[in-house]
Amino acid sequence: MSRDHRVGGTAVFAGKARASRHRQAPVRARRGRTKLAVAVGIVVVAVIVSAFAVTGLWRGADPPAASLTRGPLPTSPESYIGIYREGVPSSYDAVTKFTAATGVSPDVITYYSGWFEPFQAGFAASVARHGAVPLVQINPTGIRLGLIASGWYDGYLTTFANAVRSYGRPVIVGFAHEMNGNWYSWGNRHTSPAVFVAAWRHIVTLFRGRGVRNVTWMWTVNVIRKNHGIPSPGPWWPGSSYVNWVGMDGYYYDPSWTFASLFGPTIAAVREFSRAPILIAETAAAPAAAQPAKIAELFRGVRLYGLLGFVWFDVSRPEQWGLSSPAAIAALRAGAQTYQKPPS
Numbered sequence: 001m002s003r004d005h006r007v008g009g010t011a012v013f014a015g016k017a018r019a020s021r022h023r024q025a026p027v028r029a030r031r032g033r034t035k036l037a038v039a040v041g042i043v044v045v046a047v048i049v050s051a052f053a054v055t056g057l058w059r060g061a062d063p064p065a066a067s068l069t070r071g072p073l074p075t076s077p078e079s080y081i082g083i084y085r086e087g088v089p090s091s092y093d094a095v096t097k098f099t100a101a102t103g104v105s106p107d108v109i110t111y112y113s114g115w116f117e118p119f120q121a122g123f124a125a126s127v128a129r130h131g132a133v134p135l136v137q138i139n140p141t142g143i144r145l146g147l148i149a150s151g152w153y154d155g156y157l158t159t160f161a162n163a164v165r166s167y168g169r170p171v172i173v174g175f176a177h178e179m180n181g182n183w184y185s186w187g188n189r190h191t192s193p194a195v196f197v198a199a200w201r202h203i204v205t206l207f208r209g210r211g212v213r214n215v216t217w218m219w220t221v222n223v224i225r226k227n228h229g230i231p232s233p234g235p236w237w238p239g240s241s242y243v244n245w246v247g248m249d250g251y252y253y254d255p256s257w258t259f260a261s262l263f264g265p266t267i268a269a270v271r272e273f274s275r276a277p278i279l280i281a282e283t284a285a286a287p288a289a290a291q292p293a294k295i296a297e298l299f300r301g302v303r304l305y306g307l308l309g310f311v312w313f314d315v316s317r318p319e320q321w322g323l324s325s326p327a328a329i330a331a332l333r334a335g336a337q338t339y340q341k342p343p344s
Contacts, residue, residue: 072244073133073170073216075277078302078339082108082135082311084282089123092130098314102329104336108172110135110281110311115143116156119163128169135172135281135311137220140199141184145176145191149198157203161210170214175203177220177281178249180233193235200238220247220281223266232269245308246270247281251321252289259301267305280310284321291324292331299335309339 081104087094089111099105109127111120113136124134138160140148147153164171176186179196186196204217219242221233237243248270250262267278280302285294298310312332316322323329 073172075245075308077306078309080107080279080309080311081336081339082106082110082279082281082309083314084110084311085314086316089120092123092126095130102323102336103333105131107132107309108135108279108311109133110137113138115140115153119160119167121163121167124167124169124171133170133172135174135218137174137177137281139184140176140186143185145186145195145199149195149202151202154206157206158210161207161212164207164215165210165212168214170216172216172218172245174218174220174247174281175200177247178222179236180224181222181230188229188231196236197238201242204238204242216244217242218245218247218279218281219243219276220249221266221270223248223250223262224269233266234269234273237273240274240276243274243276246274246276246278248278249282250280251283251313252285252291252294255288255290255293257289257294259297259304263301263305267307277308278305279308282313283310284313284315287320287324292327295328295331296335299339 083095083098083106085094085098088109095106095109109132111123111134113120115138119136120134127134143153148157164173176184176196176199178184179187179191179193182188182190185191200219207215219236219238221236222230224230224232248263248266250266252262263280270276270278280298283298285291301307302309312323314322323332
């Protein structure tokens, strides 16, 4: 198994790197101390377009401008079906094609943001026009988190925070996800949990100090795989005052794996210190893992555990995590049709 693949973890960092490479070339699909070339001269254009009233997810007629930053996102179980596809955030076309192929209009659209990359307000506006919410995972590749905690990068963070505030609509923001894994520069064995916590708290505090009230802060961990060096995420917990949602990343590699075996131990571990709503922030199933059956199981598992929903990592290279067959597409469509409905 190559260095960019982990059992039960996020499928392929290379896929995430390619997705943002059009914005900032320094993000690379490799572990260790990758040096990040500093992008200079960030210009953020705060795009303010027609807003959507809150009926589930900011849909409908334009609300008064003063209300745009107020209402929190719904936290009812089975509220979200999300997607990540290659091609975002440079274009919404990949999401449009996904909806055309599956009949499913996602509620959450993920994109990965390299350090020094500005908030993609134009893409976020496209997401809002389609009745969804952007989920931005900020990846500080090659950046020392201690310097973030000390305020060294406050200029960049202030620019990002101001752009999110100007955008006005709900945004889900994550930072340094899968930190309990060891494949990222900010992760286990590379950066201490204490330094991670200090950086996380500093970022949240800075945003709040800038009056940013439209962010849902999502702390995202990898599923526990102790035999693969992925421990319980407890040491990285920033505290309930700094986290709104918990994200959880895990992938089906084998047909014998179940929702309970893949996600259950991590859900139990998180519930020891937090009652925050949980979103499966990245998941997919390899074709060899009986993809249609696992998709149906995702819907059942979300319902059984009372989770917010899940985000499908729809990437085809270098591993086949995308929907691989008509049966898989049918399973997603069928699950979506019964979503938010109690089992009969």
